[in-house]
Amino acid sequence: MVDVCATPLKPQSAPAPLRPIMRMGTASVGPRQxxxxxxxxxxxSKSLSKKTEKEREYGRQHDTLPHLRDVLARHSNTIAFGYVREVRVVVIKLRENLxxxxxxxxxxxxxxxxxxxMLDNLRKDIIMNKKCVDVRRTRPKREKDLDEADKMIEMERNELENMKRNLEMHLKHTKKHLIFMDQSRKRLARVLDERSRVLDLICHSKNSIRHDHLLKSQLMNPASTGGGGLFDNIDAASRPNTTMASGMMTPKPDNNRINEILAKTANVSGDLFAAERGDKDALMKSGVYTARTFRPLDGERPSTPPISNLGPYTPEAAEAIDxxxxxxxxxxxxxxxISDAVDSAEREEKRLHSIVNDSLTxxxxxxxTLMQHLSMGEAENRTAFNRNARHYEMTDVTRGYNLGPVAYSDLQTRERLDRPMVKVYQRHPGTNVPDARDLIRGNNQLEESLEKTQRNLALLHLSNIRIKEDQRDKKAAADIDASIIRFRKKRSDHRWVPGQI
Incomplete structure (x- = not known):
């Protein structure tokens, strides 16, 4: 403390005053008070001057810097850029899922x-199966007995209906799942549109996320790009041994202290430059976590932000993605x-089609074969009928010969029963000739033979008729089966319309 009442020593080189200098408190004329x-x-006044000088020096070191608005604007931009980049990560994830x-x-x-x-093919096969059953019902009566081909056709129909019900169940589940997926796509698109609202000023490319460190290096080192940047002022303030315009050396400022002052002045908490330094702990402590802090290397995927109601990765987006x-x-x-069911149905369909075709064949x-045997039997029947017909004719001629002429006058003398030789022979008693009796017996036998032959001819004729009917029925059945086989082979490619069958 300097004594204001002490008389300063007068230097020898000082000029003589124009008037005498009087000490304070030595006045004798003026009043003491x-x-x-x-x-x-x-x-x-002197104490206030010293106090204000100290506060001025303190304020010079700790007061808000002139570029606070730029720092706060850049800090806000950093936070906004980080948030937008995190949103871009979420948007890319949503877009990839979409x-x-x-x-x-x-x-x-x-x-x-x-x-x-496949269901259409099965329906066509069922229609074709029913058509085969209907066509086989038109067979002759003697050919309508149930056979193995009918059993195979019935088995084919049952298997086709079972496969049809199975595929219809798969189709029902597929349509239901498609509805759910469509709703999920709409939800993803809605969330994607909502998240993309903040990406108007940023590149949407996924590769740009990997190279954001280039932008950071340009912002942090503007000298490398040949021009100034927003960080010029703060870099100049934080650079040691900086020379001012007056040539005076200024002391090195404390960056942490500056951050605290800026944060207190801007009414924000945490480290404003943590995002610039890439300090994860400071970012997590301050509640600010941006994609600019940690960037993936080339070829790596960016990390997904944590789920937050007010963050880039909202629960709605997470639920939509899940x-x-x-x-x-x-x-x-x-x-x-579906692939297994379709392949199995196709194999089973071909197997059943082959089984039915083989049974029909x-x-x-x-x-x-039976028609060929019937043809041989018909030929034998015709041969037997002709032989019996000739035998009947010969027997009838023989009977006529034995009966002799119709008029008695046409008989020769040697054929008459009262010829002279017989009359002479019958003069004695008990001497009757057997001509009449034997002729009658022989005619009766011939008549019986004619009747049997006629009956045999009738039976042969009836058998021939039945053989021909059986042949006709067999031919009709064979034609029907052959037409069914041709029909099934023709329709096996399923290139037909059910209404045209």
Whole structure:
């Protein structure tokens, strides 16, 4: 403390004053109180000057810097940029899930089309089976007995209906799952549109996320780009041994202290430059976590932000993504089941078609074999009929010969029963000739033979009629079976319309 009342020493080189200098408090003319008040004011003024000088020096080191608005604007931009980049990560994740779900919907639609095609083929096979049954009902009565071909056709119909019900169940589940996937796609698109609202000023490319450190290096090191940047002022303030325009050296400021002052002045908490330094702990402590803090290397995927109601990764987005992934997994399992069901139905359909065709072909072969035997039997019957007819004619001629002429006058003398030789022979008693009796017996035998032969001819004729009827029926049945086989082979490619059958 300097004594304001002490008389300063007069330097020898100082010029002589124009008037005498009087010490304070040595006045003899003026009143004492008047002099004391003046001295008191002088002391108070000097103490205030020292105090204000100290506060000025303290304020020079700790007061808010002139570029606070720029720092706060840049800090806000950093937070906004980090949030936007995190949102971009979420948007890319949503878009990837949406694209994956769209591709899965396309694949599931192809599976649905294969199901519908297979069901259409099964329906056509059932229609063809019913048509085969209806055509086989038109066979002759003697050919309508139940055979193995009918059993195979019935078995085919039952198996086709079972496969049809199974595929219809898969188709029902597929349509229901497609509805769920469509709702999930709409939800993803809605969340994606809502999240994309803040991406108007940022590149949407996924690769740009990997190279955000280039932008940071340009912002942090503007000299490397040949121009100034927003960090010029703060870098100049934080750089040691900085020379001011007056050439005076300024002391090195404390960056942490500056951050605290800026944070207190801006009424914000935490480290304003933690995002610039990449300090994760400070960012987590301050509640500010941005994608600018940690960036993936080339070829790595960016990390997903934590779920937060007011953050980039909202629970709605997380639920939409989880729902889409769950539906995609179920869709893949469903596609595998559809593929297995369609392949199994196709193999079973071909197997049943082959079994029925083989049974019908075997029945046709058996029918043709019987027709050939019937033809041989008809030929033998015709031969026997001709032989018996000739025998009947010869027997009838023989009977006529034995009966002799119709008129008695046409008989020769040697044929008469009263010829002279017989009359002479009958003169003695008991001498009757057997001519008349034997002739009558022989005629009776011939008449019986004619009757038997006529009956045999009638039976042969009836048998021939039945053989011909059986042949006709067999031919009709063979034609029907052959037409069914041709019909089934012709319709086996399923390139026909049910209404045209």
């Amino acid at each position: 008047w002099q004391d008040e003046t001295v008191k004011q002088i002391k108070l 694209i994956t779900e769209n591709e899965e919907v396309k694949l599931l639609l192809k599976g649905k089309e294969s199901l519908e095609t 729902e889409s992934r769950d539906l995609i997994e179920k869709s893949r399992d469903l596609r595998v089941k 075997q029945r046709l072969a058996e029918t043709i």
